Amino acid sequence: MAGLKRVEPMARFRALVADGNEDAPAVRIDELTLSDLPAGDVTISVSYSSVNYKDGLAVSPKSRVVRRYPMVLGIDLAGVVIHSTDRRLHAGDEVLVTGYDLGVSHFGGFSQVARVPAEWVVPLPKGLTLRDAMAFGTAGFTAALSIDRMEQNGLGTDAGPVLVTGATGGVGSLAVAILSQLGYEVTASSRKEGEAEYLRHLGAAVTVTPDSFMNGENRPLRGEIWAGVVDPVGGESLASILPAVKYGGSVALSGLAGGWRFATTVHPFILRGVNLLGIDSVQCPMDTRRRIWDRLATDMKPIGKFDLVTVSATLDDVPEMLSKILKSEVRGRVVVSL
Ligand SMILES: NC(=O)c1ccc[n+]([C@@H]2O[C@H](COP(=O)([O-])OP(=O)(O)OC[C@H]3O[C@@H](n4cnc5c(N)ncnc54)[C@H](OP(=O)(O)O)[C@@H]3O)[C@@H](O)[C@H]2O)c1
Missing domain, CATH: 3.40.50.720 (NAD(P)-binding Rossmann-like Domain)
Known part of the structure:
Protein backbone atom coordinates (compact mmCIF):
# COMPACT_ATOMS: atom_id res chain seq x y z
CA MET A 1 0.00 0.00 0.00
CA ALA A 2 1.44 3.36 -1.01
CA GLY A 3 0.65 5.02 2.37
CA LEU A 4 2.87 2.56 4.23
CA LYS A 5 5.92 3.79 2.32
CA ARG A 6 5.31 7.49 2.96
CA VAL A 7 8.62 9.23 3.67
CA GLU A 8 9.03 12.49 5.57
CA PRO A 9 11.27 15.03 3.80
CA MET A 10 14.56 15.63 5.60
CA ALA A 11 15.19 19.24 6.62
CA ARG A 12 18.87 18.86 5.77
CA PHE A 13 20.38 16.09 3.70
CA ARG A 14 23.76 15.04 2.28
CA ALA A 15 24.82 15.20 -1.36
CA LEU A 16 27.99 14.91 -3.45
CA VAL A 17 28.56 18.27 -5.09
CA ALA A 18 30.96 19.09 -7.93
CA ASP A 19 32.16 22.68 -7.80
CA GLY A 20 34.77 24.75 -9.55
CA ASN A 21 34.83 24.68 -13.33
CA GLU A 22 35.43 22.22 -16.18
CA ASP A 23 39.21 22.74 -16.04
CA ALA A 24 39.44 21.92 -12.35
CA PRO A 25 36.28 20.32 -10.95
CA ALA A 26 36.39 19.58 -7.22
CA VAL A 27 33.99 17.33 -5.34
CA ARG A 28 32.80 17.62 -1.76
CA ILE A 29 30.03 16.16 0.36
CA ASP A 30 27.72 18.97 1.35
CA GLU A 31 24.53 19.48 3.36
CA LEU A 32 21.60 20.82 1.32
CA THR A 33 18.01 21.77 2.04
CA LEU A 34 14.92 21.23 -0.11
CA SER A 35 15.11 24.84 -1.27
CA ASP A 36 18.55 24.10 -2.83
CA LEU A 37 16.99 21.54 -5.20
CA PRO A 38 16.02 22.49 -8.76
CA ALA A 39 12.39 22.89 -9.78
CA GLY A 40 10.55 19.69 -10.66
CA ASP A 41 7.25 17.84 -10.25
CA VAL A 42 8.48 14.95 -8.13
CA THR A 43 10.55 15.00 -4.92
CA ILE A 44 12.17 11.66 -4.14
CA SER A 45 13.80 10.24 -1.04
CA VAL A 46 16.74 8.50 -2.71
CA SER A 47 17.47 5.01 -1.36
CA TYR A 48 20.22 3.98 -3.79
CA SER A 49 22.31 5.35 -6.63
CA SER A 50 25.16 3.76 -8.56
CA VAL A 51 28.57 4.65 -9.98
CA ASN A 52 28.88 4.77 -13.77
CA TYR A 53 31.81 5.57 -16.06
CA LYS A 54 30.09 8.86 -16.97
CA ASP A 55 30.12 9.87 -13.28
CA GLY A 56 33.88 9.34 -13.34
CA LEU A 57 34.17 11.44 -16.50
CA ALA A 58 32.08 14.14 -14.77
CA VAL A 59 34.95 14.82 -12.33
CA SER A 60 37.67 14.63 -15.01
CA PRO A 61 39.09 17.98 -16.13
CA LYS A 62 37.87 19.16 -19.57
CA SER A 63 35.45 16.22 -20.04
CA ARG A 64 32.57 18.70 -20.47
CA VAL A 65 30.12 16.16 -18.98
CA VAL A 66 28.93 18.58 -16.28
CA ARG A 67 27.30 21.59 -17.90
CA ARG A 68 27.03 23.93 -14.92
CA TYR A 69 28.49 24.25 -11.43
CA PRO A 70 27.81 23.63 -8.61
CA MET A 71 26.21 20.30 -9.60
CA VAL A 72 25.03 17.34 -7.55
CA LEU A 73 26.51 14.35 -9.40
CA GLY A 74 24.99 10.92 -10.02
CA ILE A 75 23.28 9.88 -13.26
CA ASP A 76 21.10 7.23 -11.56
CA LEU A 77 18.72 7.07 -8.62
CA ALA A 78 16.07 4.83 -7.12
CA GLY A 79 13.85 5.76 -4.21
CA VAL A 80 10.44 6.64 -2.83
CA VAL A 81 8.30 9.63 -3.86
CA ILE A 82 7.90 12.15 -1.04
CA HIS A 83 5.80 14.68 -2.93
CA SER A 84 4.39 14.92 -6.44
CA THR A 85 2.45 17.55 -8.34
CA ASP A 86 1.96 15.09 -11.21
CA ARG A 87 -1.25 13.08 -10.99
CA ARG A 88 0.47 9.89 -12.26
CA LEU A 89 2.84 9.73 -9.27
CA HIS A 90 2.04 9.71 -5.54
CA ALA A 91 3.83 9.88 -2.20
CA GLY A 92 5.02 6.39 -1.33
CA ASP A 93 5.54 5.22 -4.94
CA GLU A 94 8.82 3.40 -5.59
CA VAL A 95 10.53 4.87 -8.66
CA LEU A 96 13.80 5.08 -10.58
CA VAL A 97 15.41 7.70 -12.80
CA THR A 98 18.38 7.26 -15.14
CA GLY A 99 19.88 9.54 -17.79
CA TYR A 100 18.28 12.69 -19.19
CA ASP A 101 20.08 15.69 -17.56
CA LEU A 102 20.43 13.95 -14.19
CA GLY A 103 23.84 14.64 -12.60
CA VAL A 104 24.88 16.64 -15.66
CA SER A 105 22.82 19.84 -15.77
CA HIS A 106 20.15 18.91 -13.20
CA PHE A 107 20.99 17.86 -9.61
CA GLY A 108 21.54 14.09 -9.62
CA GLY A 109 21.33 10.90 -7.62
CA PHE A 110 24.29 11.13 -5.21
CA SER A 111 21.94 12.90 -2.82
CA GLN A 112 19.57 11.77 -0.08
CA VAL A 113 16.77 13.79 -1.71
CA ALA A 114 16.25 14.68 -5.40
CA ARG A 115 13.63 16.62 -7.36
CA VAL A 116 13.03 15.82 -11.04
CA PRO A 117 10.51 16.34 -13.86
CA ALA A 118 7.76 13.69 -13.84
CA GLU A 119 8.62 12.86 -17.48
CA TRP A 120 11.92 11.30 -16.34
CA VAL A 121 10.40 8.99 -13.73
CA VAL A 122 9.98 5.24 -14.28
CA PRO A 123 7.79 3.42 -11.73
CA LEU A 124 9.80 0.56 -10.22
CA PRO A 125 8.70 -2.53 -12.15
CA LYS A 126 7.21 -5.40 -10.17
CA GLY A 127 9.89 -8.01 -9.61
CA LEU A 128 12.74 -5.59 -8.82
CA THR A 129 13.78 -4.05 -5.50
CA LEU A 130 15.14 -0.51 -5.39
CA ARG A 131 18.61 -2.02 -4.89
CA ASP A 132 18.16 -4.35 -7.89
CA ALA A 133 17.25 -1.30 -9.98
CA MET A 134 20.57 0.35 -9.10
CA ALA A 135 22.51 -2.91 -9.52
CA PHE A 136 21.39 -2.42 -13.13
CA GLY A 137 21.37 1.40 -13.25
CA ILE A 279 22.90 2.72 -28.38
CA ASP A 280 21.86 5.76 -26.35
CA SER A 281 20.44 5.33 -22.86
CA VAL A 282 20.26 9.05 -22.01
CA GLN A 283 17.48 10.28 -24.31
CA CYS A 284 15.94 6.84 -24.91
CA PRO A 285 12.16 7.42 -25.41
CA MET A 286 9.98 6.66 -22.38
CA ASP A 287 7.94 3.88 -24.04
CA THR A 288 11.14 1.98 -24.93
CA ARG A 289 12.61 2.80 -21.50
CA ARG A 290 9.64 1.29 -19.65
CA ARG A 291 9.58 -1.76 -21.92
CA ILE A 292 13.30 -2.40 -21.27
CA TRP A 293 12.85 -2.00 -17.48
CA ASP A 294 9.96 -4.46 -17.66
CA ARG A 295 12.28 -6.94 -19.41
CA LEU A 296 14.96 -6.33 -16.75
CA ALA A 297 12.36 -7.32 -14.14
CA THR A 298 11.31 -10.45 -16.01
CA ASP A 299 13.10 -12.43 -18.74
CA MET A 300 16.33 -10.38 -18.56
CA LYS A 301 16.66 -10.53 -14.75
CA PRO A 302 19.89 -12.46 -14.09
CA ILE A 303 18.69 -14.75 -11.34
CA GLY A 304 21.21 -15.16 -8.51
CA LYS A 305 23.86 -12.91 -10.11
CA PHE A 306 23.31 -9.56 -8.32
CA ASP A 307 25.58 -10.45 -5.38
CA LEU A 308 28.38 -11.45 -7.73
CA VAL A 309 28.10 -8.35 -9.89
CA THR A 310 27.73 -5.64 -7.21
CA VAL A 311 29.72 -4.07 -4.42
CA SER A 312 28.05 -1.84 -1.83
CA ALA A 313 29.24 1.68 -1.05
CA THR A 314 28.16 4.75 0.90
CA LEU A 315 28.13 8.38 -0.23
CA ASP A 316 31.51 8.85 1.51
CA ASP A 317 33.03 6.12 -0.71
CA VAL A 318 31.89 7.71 -3.98
CA PRO A 319 34.83 10.11 -4.63
CA GLU A 320 37.27 7.18 -4.46
CA MET A 321 35.00 5.04 -6.67
CA LEU A 322 34.84 7.83 -9.28
CA SER A 323 38.59 7.80 -9.69
CA LYS A 324 38.74 3.99 -9.64
CA ILE A 325 36.14 3.51 -12.39
CA LEU A 326 38.21 5.59 -14.83
CA LYS A 327 41.22 3.36 -14.13
CA SER A 328 39.18 0.14 -14.71
CA GLU A 329 39.67 -0.75 -11.05
CA VAL A 330 35.95 -1.36 -10.47
CA ARG A 331 34.58 -4.83 -11.24
CA GLY A 332 30.90 -4.98 -12.15
CA ARG A 333 28.69 -2.42 -10.44
CA VAL A 334 28.95 -0.17 -7.39
CA VAL A 335 25.59 0.36 -5.62
CA VAL A 336 25.54 3.42 -3.36
CA SER A 337 23.24 3.50 -0.29
CA LEU A 338 22.03 7.00 0.57
N1 LIG B 1 25.61 5.02 -24.81
C1 LIG B 1 25.14 5.06 -23.58
O1 LIG B 1 24.01 5.45 -23.32
C2 LIG B 1 26.04 4.57 -22.48
C3 LIG B 1 25.49 4.10 -21.28
C4 LIG B 1 26.35 3.54 -20.32
C5 LIG B 1 27.73 3.53 -20.56
N2 LIG B 1 28.19 4.06 -21.72
C6 LIG B 1 29.63 4.03 -22.01
O2 LIG B 1 30.04 2.68 -22.02
C7 LIG B 1 31.37 2.59 -21.56
C8 LIG B 1 31.44 1.61 -20.40
O3 LIG B 1 30.68 2.10 -19.29
P1 LIG B 1 30.69 1.29 -17.93
O4 LIG B 1 29.84 2.05 -16.98
O5 LIG B 1 30.44 -0.14 -18.18
O6 LIG B 1 32.24 1.51 -17.52
P2 LIG B 1 33.21 0.52 -16.71
O7 LIG B 1 32.46 -0.15 -15.63
O8 LIG B 1 34.41 1.30 -16.36
O9 LIG B 1 33.59 -0.59 -17.79
C9 LIG B 1 34.38 -0.31 -18.92
C10 LIG B 1 35.25 -1.52 -19.23
O10 LIG B 1 35.87 -1.29 -20.50
C11 LIG B 1 37.16 -1.86 -20.49
N3 LIG B 1 38.14 -0.79 -20.76
C12 LIG B 1 38.39 0.30 -20.03
N4 LIG B 1 39.37 1.03 -20.58
C13 LIG B 1 39.75 0.39 -21.69
C14 LIG B 1 40.72 0.63 -22.69
N5 LIG B 1 41.51 1.72 -22.65
N6 LIG B 1 40.83 -0.23 -23.70
C15 LIG B 1 40.04 -1.32 -23.76
N7 LIG B 1 39.11 -1.62 -22.82
C16 LIG B 1 38.95 -0.76 -21.81
C17 LIG B 1 37.38 -2.45 -19.09
O11 LIG B 1 37.04 -3.83 -19.15
P3 LIG B 1 38.15 -5.01 -19.12
O12 LIG B 1 39.23 -4.52 -18.18
O13 LIG B 1 37.38 -6.17 -18.63
O14 LIG B 1 38.66 -5.17 -20.50
C18 LIG B 1 36.38 -1.71 -18.25
O15 LIG B 1 36.01 -2.44 -17.12
C19 LIG B 1 31.80 4.01 -21.21
O16 LIG B 1 32.44 4.58 -22.34
C20 LIG B 1 30.49 4.71 -20.97
O17 LIG B 1 30.58 6.09 -21.15
C21 LIG B 1 27.39 4.58 -22.67
Missing part, protein backbone atom coordinates in the same frame (compact mmCIF):
# COMPACT_ATOMS: atom_id res chain seq x y z
CA THR A 138 22.42 3.09 -16.48
CA ALA A 139 24.99 0.36 -17.19
CA GLY A 140 22.50 -2.52 -16.94
CA PHE A 141 19.84 -0.58 -18.80
CA THR A 142 22.36 0.04 -21.60
CA ALA A 143 23.32 -3.65 -21.70
CA ALA A 144 19.62 -4.57 -21.95
CA LEU A 145 18.93 -1.92 -24.60
CA SER A 146 21.88 -3.25 -26.62
CA ILE A 147 20.59 -6.82 -26.50
CA ASP A 148 17.00 -5.78 -27.24
CA ARG A 149 18.11 -3.73 -30.31
CA MET A 150 20.10 -6.69 -31.64
CA GLU A 151 17.11 -8.98 -31.14
CA GLN A 152 14.97 -6.52 -33.10
CA ASN A 153 17.58 -6.87 -35.84
CA GLY A 154 17.22 -10.64 -35.91
CA LEU A 155 19.52 -11.92 -33.16
CA GLY A 156 18.28 -15.13 -31.57
CA THR A 157 19.85 -17.76 -29.36
CA ASP A 158 20.37 -20.09 -32.32
CA ALA A 159 22.28 -17.47 -34.37
CA GLY A 160 25.68 -18.17 -32.81
CA PRO A 161 27.98 -16.73 -30.14
CA VAL A 162 27.60 -13.19 -28.85
CA LEU A 163 30.75 -11.24 -27.93
CA VAL A 164 30.79 -8.83 -24.98
CA THR A 165 33.73 -6.40 -24.77
CA GLY A 166 34.95 -4.67 -21.58
CA ALA A 167 33.33 -7.64 -19.87
CA THR A 168 34.40 -6.94 -16.29
CA GLY A 169 32.92 -3.40 -16.42
CA GLY A 170 29.36 -2.35 -15.61
CA VAL A 171 27.80 -2.62 -19.08
CA GLY A 172 29.94 -5.67 -19.86
CA SER A 173 29.24 -7.66 -16.68
CA LEU A 174 25.50 -7.16 -16.95
CA ALA A 175 25.50 -7.92 -20.68
CA VAL A 176 27.21 -11.26 -19.94
CA ALA A 177 24.74 -12.05 -17.14
CA ILE A 178 21.63 -11.03 -19.12
CA LEU A 179 22.68 -12.80 -22.33
CA SER A 180 23.41 -15.96 -20.37
CA GLN A 181 20.04 -15.69 -18.61
CA LEU A 182 18.34 -15.44 -22.02
CA GLY A 183 20.14 -18.58 -23.22
CA TYR A 184 22.80 -17.05 -25.50
CA GLU A 185 26.28 -18.53 -25.89
CA VAL A 186 28.49 -15.71 -24.56
CA THR A 187 32.13 -14.95 -25.34
CA ALA A 188 33.41 -12.43 -22.77
CA SER A 189 36.39 -10.28 -23.72
CA SER A 190 38.44 -8.68 -20.95
CA ARG A 191 41.98 -7.38 -20.69
CA LYS A 192 42.05 -8.95 -17.22
CA GLU A 193 42.90 -12.64 -17.66
CA GLY A 194 42.66 -13.11 -13.89
CA GLU A 195 38.90 -12.40 -14.03
CA ALA A 196 38.06 -15.37 -16.26
CA GLU A 197 36.47 -17.25 -13.36
CA TYR A 198 34.26 -14.24 -12.48
CA LEU A 199 33.11 -14.05 -16.11
CA ARG A 200 32.37 -17.78 -16.24
CA HIS A 201 30.31 -17.49 -13.05
CA LEU A 202 28.37 -14.65 -14.70
CA GLY A 203 27.56 -17.04 -17.54
CA ALA A 204 30.30 -16.71 -20.18
CA ALA A 205 30.93 -19.92 -22.09
CA VAL A 206 34.25 -18.63 -23.43
CA THR A 207 36.61 -15.91 -22.14
CA VAL A 208 39.16 -14.18 -24.37
CA THR A 209 41.47 -11.19 -24.22
CA PRO A 210 41.15 -8.42 -26.85
CA ASP A 211 44.53 -9.55 -28.32
CA SER A 212 42.74 -12.61 -29.67
CA PHE A 213 40.88 -10.48 -32.25
CA MET A 214 43.10 -7.35 -32.34
CA ASN A 215 45.79 -9.12 -34.33
CA GLY A 216 46.97 -6.07 -36.25
CA GLU A 217 45.95 -7.46 -39.63
CA ASN A 218 42.62 -5.64 -39.90
CA ARG A 219 41.65 -7.33 -43.15
CA PRO A 220 38.31 -6.05 -44.56
CA LEU A 221 36.73 -9.45 -43.84
CA ARG A 222 37.78 -12.43 -41.70
CA GLY A 223 36.13 -15.70 -40.80
CA GLU A 224 32.58 -15.24 -39.48
CA ILE A 225 32.50 -15.74 -35.69
CA TRP A 226 30.00 -13.58 -33.81
CA ALA A 227 26.26 -13.29 -34.39
CA GLY A 228 26.10 -10.28 -32.07
CA VAL A 229 28.40 -7.95 -30.15
CA VAL A 230 27.71 -5.79 -27.08
CA ASP A 231 30.45 -3.18 -27.34
CA PRO A 232 30.97 -0.54 -24.62
CA VAL A 233 34.69 -0.27 -25.55
CA GLY A 234 34.62 1.12 -29.12
CA GLY A 235 37.87 2.46 -30.59
CA GLU A 236 40.27 0.25 -32.49
CA SER A 237 38.92 -2.98 -30.97
CA LEU A 238 35.65 -2.29 -32.82
CA ALA A 239 37.61 -2.02 -36.08
CA SER A 240 38.98 -5.53 -35.42
CA ILE A 241 35.58 -6.97 -34.50
CA LEU A 242 33.51 -5.81 -37.49
CA PRO A 243 35.31 -8.05 -40.06
CA ALA A 244 34.48 -11.13 -37.94
CA VAL A 245 30.73 -10.54 -37.47
CA LYS A 246 28.52 -13.18 -39.09
CA TYR A 247 26.34 -12.50 -42.10
CA GLY A 248 23.39 -10.30 -40.99
CA GLY A 249 24.81 -10.00 -37.46
CA SER A 250 24.70 -6.92 -35.25
CA VAL A 251 27.10 -4.83 -33.20
CA ALA A 252 25.46 -2.71 -30.49
CA LEU A 253 27.92 0.12 -29.82
CA SER A 254 27.40 2.02 -26.57
CA GLY A 255 30.75 3.24 -25.32
CA LEU A 256 34.19 4.69 -25.76
CA ALA A 257 36.15 3.17 -22.87
CA GLY A 258 38.82 2.15 -25.41
CA GLY A 259 38.65 5.26 -27.59
CA TRP A 260 36.24 7.32 -29.66
CA ARG A 261 37.82 6.97 -33.09
CA PHE A 262 38.06 3.87 -35.29
CA ALA A 263 38.86 3.13 -38.92
CA THR A 264 36.96 0.49 -40.86
CA THR A 265 35.97 -0.47 -44.41
CA VAL A 266 32.56 -0.75 -46.01
CA HIS A 267 32.98 -4.51 -46.58
CA PRO A 268 31.28 -5.93 -43.44
CA PHE A 269 28.26 -3.75 -44.20
CA ILE A 270 27.86 -4.23 -47.96
CA LEU A 271 29.05 -7.84 -48.29
CA ARG A 272 27.72 -9.32 -45.03
CA GLY A 273 24.84 -6.99 -44.18
CA VAL A 274 26.30 -6.32 -40.74
CA ASN A 275 24.29 -3.87 -38.59
CA LEU A 276 26.17 -1.28 -36.56
CA LEU A 277 23.60 -0.13 -33.99
CA GLY A 278 24.13 3.04 -31.96
